[in-house]
Amino acid sequence: MKTTTRVRLQRKIEKLKSQVLDLATQVEEAVQLALEAVRLRDADLAAKVIDGDLDIDRMEVDLEEECLEILALHQPVANDLRFLIAMLKINTFLERIGDLAVNIAETAIFLASAERIEVAEEYFIMAERVQKMLDKALGSFINMSADSAFAVLADDDEVDMMKHKLHSDFEKHIKEDSAHHAALIQMFLVSRNLERMADQATNIAEEVIYMITGEIVRHGRGERKT
Numbered sequence: 001m002k003t004t005t006r007v008r009l010q011r012k013i014e015k016l017k018s019q020v021l022d023l024a025t026q027v028e029e030a031v032q033l034a035l036e037a038v039r040l041r042d043a044d045l046a047a048k049v050i051d052g053d054l055d056i057d058r059m060e061v062d063l064e065e066e067c068l069e070i071l072a073l074h075q076p077v078a079n080d081l082r083f084l085i086a087m088l089k090i091n092t093f094l095e096r097i098g099d100l101a102v103n104i105a106e107t108a109i110f111l112a113s114a115e116r117i118e119v120a121e122e123y124f125i126m127a128e129r130v131q132k133m134l135d136k137a138l139g140s141f142i143n144m145s146a147d148s149a150f151a152v153l154a155d156d157d158e159v160d161m162m163k164h165k166l167h168s169d170f171e172k173h174i175k176e177d178s179a180h181h182a183a184l185i186q187m188f189l190v191s192r193n194l195e196r197m198a199d200q201a202t203n204i205a206e207e208v209i210y211m212i213t214g215e216i217v218r219h220g221r222g223e224r225k226t
Contacts, residue, residue, distance in 0.1 A: 009074045016066055016087055020094070023059045024138045027094045030056065030101040031134065031197065035127045037108035038119075038190060046112070049105035056098040063091045082214060086207040090141065093200045093207075097134070100193045100200070107186045117183045120169060123190060126162045130194045130201070133159065137204040146212045152205035153217070159198040166191045 030049050037046035067088050070076065076084060133155045140148035170188040174181060206217050 005074070009070070009076060009080065012066070012070050012074070013080065013083065016063065016070070016084075019059070019063045019066065020087060020090060021142070023056065023063060023091065023094050024141075026052070026056050026059065027098045027101070028131075028134060028138070030098050031104075031131060034101040034104040034108065035124075035131075037105055038111065039124065041108065041112045041116070043109045043112040046105035046108035050102050053098055053102050056095060060091055060095040060098075064088060067091070083211055086211045089207050090204050093203045097197050097200045100197050103193045104190055107190055110186050111183060114183045114186075115180065117180045117187070119187060120166070122162065122166055122169070123187060123194075126159065126166065126191060126194050129155070129159055129162065130198045133198050133201040134204075137201040137208070140205055140208045141211075144208070144212055146209050149205040149208040149212075153202055156198050156202045159195060163191050163195040 030052055033045055034049045036042070037049065067084050071081075071084055074080075133152055136148055136155070137152045139145070140152065166188065170184060170191075174184050209215055209217050
């Protein structure tokens with residue numbers, strides 16, 4: 001009987017893994033499309049991101065309900081319990097990234113109808129770094145790799161520095177170009193949303209480390225042991 005129960009639990013956990021990967025794929029696509037919409041000033045592409053957020057929200061709710069059902073019915077312990085707790089958090093982090101993609105898409109819609117301004121290449125370099133962080137964080141989950149997850153934590157510092165540089169440039173340009181304040185502010189908001197995406201990717205990596213090692217690395221605790 002215990003063997004049968006264990007098999008059922010593992011099947012449900014495998015289903016959860018599939019669900020979170022589907023959600024991750026949807027979220028990564030939303031991020032990519034939102035950034036492309038900004039680059040091209042494409043309102044239609046941006047609208048696609050906003051419309052697709054309903055699907056992301058639905059998937060997030062479904063996955064949460066599945067996790068809670070497993071916790072209630074199977075009362076897992078040890079590694080399985082750790083996995084489910086981490087999964088609930090990762091689910092939330094992915095949904096938040098989807099919301100941040102919507103924020104960027106809304107900026108793209110604004111820029112599509114505004115007078116064109118020159119956008120610093122650093123915005124797109126930062127966007128590329130953040131996308132790689134997200135991909136690496138999700139890869140660490142798929143492969144259950146603590147090494148890859150710790151690498152994501154290190155990458156976050158670089159993204160923070162890029163955001164601070166863009167902030168300094170923004171303060172300079174906003175003083176020099178009074179005719180385009182609104183557009184400049186919108187572009188700066190893109191960098192803030194990218195920074196928050198990087199934070200969510202870091203959160204995912206931290207939960208992967210917790211899944212694998214049981215180590216809590218938030219708040220500067222639990223640095224990689226050599």
